[in-house]
Amino acid sequence: MIVNRVTLLGQKDHGKSTVIGNLLISTGSVTPERVSEARKISAQIGKPFEPAFIMDSFSEEREQGLTIDTTRADIVYNSKIFEFIDVPGHLELLKNMMSGASSGDVAVVVISAKRGEGFTVQTRRHIFIASMFGMRALIVAVNKLDYINYDEQKFCKICDMVKAYLKEIGFERPVEFVPISAYSSENLVKASKKMPWYGGLPLMKAIDMFISKYGEVPKGSGLRILVQSVTESGNEKVAFGMIYSGSLKLGEKLRIQPAGALTAVKKIYLKGASVKAAPAGTNVALELADISKVARGSVLYGAEEKPYSMGRFEAKVFAIKSLHRETKGRIHIKINNNDVPIKLLNVLNSISPVNGSEEKASTIRPNNSGIITLELKSKYPIENFARCAELGRFAIYDGNDFLGIGTVR
Amino acid sequence: MMEQDLDKLEEKSIFIIREAKEKFGNIAALWSMGKDSTTMLAIARKAFLGKIPFPVIHIDNGIDFPESYKFRYDLAKKWNMDLIVAKSEIRQELSGFSCCGANKTTALKKIMAEYKFNALIVSIRRDEHGIRAKERYFSPRTKDFTWDYKNQPAELWNNYTSKLDTKGHVRIHPILDWNEIDIWNYIRENDVPINPLYYSKNGLRYRSLGCTHCTVALKSNAKTVDQIIKELEVTDTEERSGRQQDKEKEYVMEKLRSLGYM
Numbered sequence: 001m002i003v004n005r006v007t008l009l010g011q012k013d014h015g016k017s018t019v020i021g022n023l024l025i026s027t028g029s030v031t032p033e034r035v036s037e038a039r040k041i042s043a044q045i046g047k048p049f050e051p052a053f054i055m056d057s058f059s060e061e062r063e064q065g066l067t068i069d070t071t072r073a074d075i076v077y078n079s080k081i082f083e084f085i086d087v088p089g090h091l092e093l094l095k096n097m098m099s100g101a102s103s104g105d106v107a108v109v110v111i112s113a114k115r116g117e118g119f120t121v122q123t124r125r126h127i128f129i130a131s132m133f134g135m136r137a138l139i140v141a142v143n144k145l146d147y148i149n150y151d152e153q154k155f156c157k158i159c160d161m162v163k164a165y166l167k168e169i170g171f172e173r174p175v176e177f178v179p180i181s182a183y184s185s186e187n188l189v190k191a192s193k194k195m196p197w198y199g200g201l202p203l204m205k206a207i208d209m210f211i212s213k214y215g216e217v218p219k220g221s222g223l224r225i226l227v228q229s230v231t232e233s234g235n236e237k238v239a240f241g242m243i244y245s246g247s248l249k250l251g252e253k254l255r256i257q258p259a260g261a262l263t264a265v266k267k268i269y270l271k272g273a274s275v276k277a278a279p280a281g282t283n284v285a286l287e288l289a290d291i292s293k294v295a296r297g298s299v300l301y302g303a304e305e306k307p308y309s310m311g312r313f314e315a316k317v318f319a320i321k322s323l324h325r326e327t328k329g330r331i332h333i334k335i336n337n338n339d340v341p342i343k344l345l346n347v348l349n350s351i352s353p354v355n356g357s358e359e360k361a362s363t364i365r366p367n368n369s370g371i372i373t374l375e376l377k378s379k380y381p382i383e384n385f386a387r388c389a390e391l392g393r394f395a396i397y398d399g400n401d402f403l404g405i406g407t408v409r
Numbered sequence: 410m411m412e413q414d415l416d417k418l419e420e421k422s423i424f425i426i427r428e429a430k431e432k433f434g435n436i437a438a439l440w441s442m443g444k445d446s447t448t449m450l451a452i453a454r455k456a457f458l459g460k461i462p463f464p465v466i467h468i469d470n471g472i473d474f475p476e477s478y479k480f481r482y483d484l485a486k487k488w489n490m491d492l493i494v495a496k497s498e499i500r501q502e503l504s505g506f507s508c509c510g511a512n513k514t515t516a517l518k519k520i521m522a523e524y525k526f527n528a529l530i531v532s533i534r535r536d537e538h539g540i541r542a543k544e545r546y547f548s549p550r551t552k553d554f555t556w557d558y559k560n561q562p563a564e565l566w567n568n569y570t571s572k573l574d575t576k577g578h579v580r581i582h583p584i585l586d587w588n589e590i591d592i593w594n595y596i597r598e599n600d601v602p603i604n605p606l607y608y609s610k611n612g613l614r615y616r617s618l619g620c621t622h623c624t625v626a627l628k629s630n631a632k633t634v635d636q637i638i639k640e641l642e643v644t645d646t647e648e649r650s651g652r653q654q655d656k657e658k659e660y661v662m663e664k665l666r667s668l669g670y671m
Binding site: 031032033034054055056057058059060068069070071072073074076079080081095096098099102103228229233238240242269271272281282283285296334335336337390393394395400402405 | 410411413417419420423424427428430431432454455456458459535536538539540542543545558559561562563564565566567568569571572588644645646647650663
């Protein structure tokens, strides 16, 4: 069975945790015990029942009514498991939002239709980041329809704003719009009687339909194995690695990058047993004809395959802290958990995540996007993000200080 | 509850365990002798071609069930574990928060300092508790074991926290994605040896194991792994409902974890 991952996006207080909380309850995916705990705590702090408390478990989150860090919960629906990823909506918590949103395939953005809330700057940033991460489809859940008397016109107005925005940032994947009231469970699992003008699916059905259509895509055919370590096993040295794409067969010729040398597969161990072949997504242990050029961080390609770059490339970034020209080798990218120092970073332009506008710039300000060129200090195999996501995405750090994320163009 | 794809869960766990072993020179794993940490060790054996490549720590408060001690002895021998028993002091007057907090965590601190471990594999799962659902796969702890949960590091894809400037350690959570039912299905498919306390005796069994002082058995006739799985498929109680430290008072788990509890 595939994992159906759904990321919730959107501004704080627009109802992400409430959507998940009430979906968990209406689908029977939480025990009554956990619901009554949330009920008890709501009463204790003098609030009406808050379904979001099923997700927001920290005392601070409940008392202050916000999500501090990302969390996940499984919802069982239509005999499938959907893993919902909740993320914080605050600007200062964008780093936690990214940590959650980096693993989703299909996203639901929750936008409050309540007066004074609407389609905000922060919600736009969330959509922008998720689209950089490779989100394949987007469901726009327009929430709090109860505050606007379930008015179709007002709902459509928000939809039009979102459509215009998605055009501005060049998001061309499938999009669906669903009106809901999360707090009162209107149109979450069952079609709502309060919105007879809405002819589409209720939220959970729409998610199910979207995931089965656009969820997991097959991995590309070119062989790529990330080497985690080379260790002694008995008298033989073996390489531990994860097959990112393609499939590996005994005897296959491999090119070791960045060393460039050729070798062949002598033995494949999968889950501890010796096998003849291994598919994408598995962790293998390999005996090779010549392992001397293989090290942690090496990527093993099929003999005919080549990396896109080993040291200089262009990338789209989203900055959490300001990014500008760097030449000192002080900052580094973190890719597949390897720190590779940056010899040269040049900013080409900056892109506004609020309206997609681009301008020439030498600095990318915090919470903004842009295009940079990077030159690495040592060789590291890099791919186009679209061709092999695992080798085409990275984080940028200054020591332990997180500066932002990037995807290779 | 429905089961997830066991193959995928296992692959991710293998990746995490191998990554942790490679990134941290001095790593150990906690083993409570419960189903989760035993399953994690079974996965580690597969990842490292039959041998668990790091020491295994059991925090022994001397009041575990006799069945557990026999299980510990047998499996440590069978799997050729490098077992470290961390004796924890038990004071009769303490229970729940003070017991788990003061005794277990203190014993662990002592062992971590003595062996200078900089990483510790802990087999917690997201579905066990709302607080545990907030965890990263690699989660830093300070020198005095505190968890700065309000300011966790970014964790993008497989870019895990693998370096520390402090004298603390990193908690590694390889089975964070697993649910209770997945553990049992894995045990069934892989014949993982399991602590006999999970099986029903005189109409009672344990669903989650702590020590004799704060673990309560539940009514059950499940005497085999198959029967346990059947039981879980229809249950509507929480896995840890027999565990005192989860309820005693609101936020006990949060306090325990921020102070260094597992």
